[in-house]
Amino acid sequence: MSTDNDMPQQGGARDEVILEVRDVVVRFGKNTILDHLNLDVRRGEILGFVGASGAGKSVLLRTVLGLIPRVGGTIRMFGQDLATVSDADRVKIDMRQGVLFQHGALFSGLTVLENIQVPMREYLNLPKKLMDELALLKLELVGLPRNAAHKFPSELSGGMIKRAALARALSLDPDIVFLDEPTSGLDPIGAAEFDELVAQMRDTMGLTVYMVTHDLDSLLSVCDRIAVLGNKKILVEGTVEEMMASEEAWVKAYFRGKRARTIVQPGPPTEKMYGN
Numbered sequence: 001m002s003t004d005n006d007m008p009q010q011g012g013a014r015d016e017v018i019l020e021v022r023d024v025v026v027r028f029g030k031n032t033i034l035d036h037l038n039l040d041v042r043r044g045e046i047l048g049f050v051g052a053s054g055a056g057k058s059v060l061l062r063t064v065l066g067l068i069p070r071v072g073g074t075i076r077m078f079g080q081d082l083a084t085v086s087d088a089d090r091v092k093i094d095m096r097q098g099v100l101f102q103h104g105a106l107f108s109g110l111t112v113l114e115n116i117q118v119p120m121r122e123y124l125n126l127p128k129k130l131m132d133e134l135a136l137l138k139l140e141l142v143g144l145p146r147n148a149a150h151k152f153p154s155e156l157s158g159g160m161i162k163r164a165a166l167a168r169a170l171s172l173d174p175d176i177v178f179l180d181e182p183t184s185g186l187d188p189i190g191a192a193e194f195d196e197l198v199a200q201m202r203d204t205m206g207l208t209v210y211m212v213t214h215d216l217d218s219l220l221s222v223c224d225r226i227a228v229l230g231n232k233k234i235l236v237e238g239t240v241e242e243m244m245a246s247e248e249a250w251v252k253a254y255f256r257g258k259r260a261r262t263i264v265q266p267g268p269p270t271e272k273m274y275g276n
């Protein structure tokens with residue numbers, strides 16, 4: 001049985017693998033979605049996760065979060081095997097990860113402040129005044145004005161919803177956040193601002209980010225590494241430069257196709273395009 005001492009604490013080396021997926025198999029009936037998939041996510045990196053529509057990106061994310069059962073393989077988070085971890089350690093792991101589901105997924109009947117406080121209410125026992133103060137800090141952190149605190153999701157723009165959802169994902173000061181298509185539905189400027197915010201959090205807080213995205217701009221501008229899902233496993237993983245050099249058909253079409261060329265060209269690649 002594990003104890004508190006077995007659980008790696010916050011902080012840690014930047015090359016530490018904090019999420020390790022090995023040989024994971026997921027099936028729905030006879031339909032195999034993921035077949036012996038392997039993936040590492042390292043501390044302090046932004047990993048962009050890409051793949052054709054229906055390839056299984058959301059299924060993998062939900063499997064990692066324990067929302068979909070796998071029929072094979074292991075998933076280790078912060079060094080702990082999720083299949084054998086004690087309930088108490090599982091709660092600690094859950095508290096160290098934040099999630100931004102597709103479309104923000106805020107509770108429509110709660111204000112922004114109350115939405116940010118949902119994880120606090122679930123895991124902590126704090127006085128209301130303290131929760132209000134903490135939630136306001138998160139609001140500020142994601143660049144939302146204070147007067148957004150008492151608004152309902154229906155009163156917010158798409159960009160504000162994404163920021164509010166990010167604030168909720170950051171509610172418990174997690175080590176890693178999982179973002180499912182965070183810039184979908186945003187205009188290019190709003191999307192670029194959101195990407196900058198995420199990169200800032202990586203740089204200032206050492207936040208690790210697992211970002212499922214179709215957004216080529218995000219992949220080129222803020223991701224440290226990219227993993228491509230196809231044929232039920234990771235087809236290729238590496239830097240943007242490695243994606244650009246890949247001869248794998250889907251990767252080539254995605255990163256060097258017509259749309260990619262309008263983003264990457266004209267002119268030589270800038271430092272911004274390649275992150276770091």
Ligand SMILES: Nc1ncnc2c1ncn2[C@@H]1O[C@H](COP(=O)(O)OP(=O)(O)OP(=O)(O)O)[C@@H](O)[C@H]1O
Pocket residue numbers: 028033051052053054055056057058059060
């Ligand atoms: N609960 C489920 N039951 C049965 N099949 C499912 C379930 N969830 C997902 N699938 C199937 O798994 C496959 C992968 O779906 P998934 O949503 O992970 O794709 P995706 O890569 O996230 O696609 P997109 O980019 O369009 O969001 C699809 O064929 C989908 O129909």
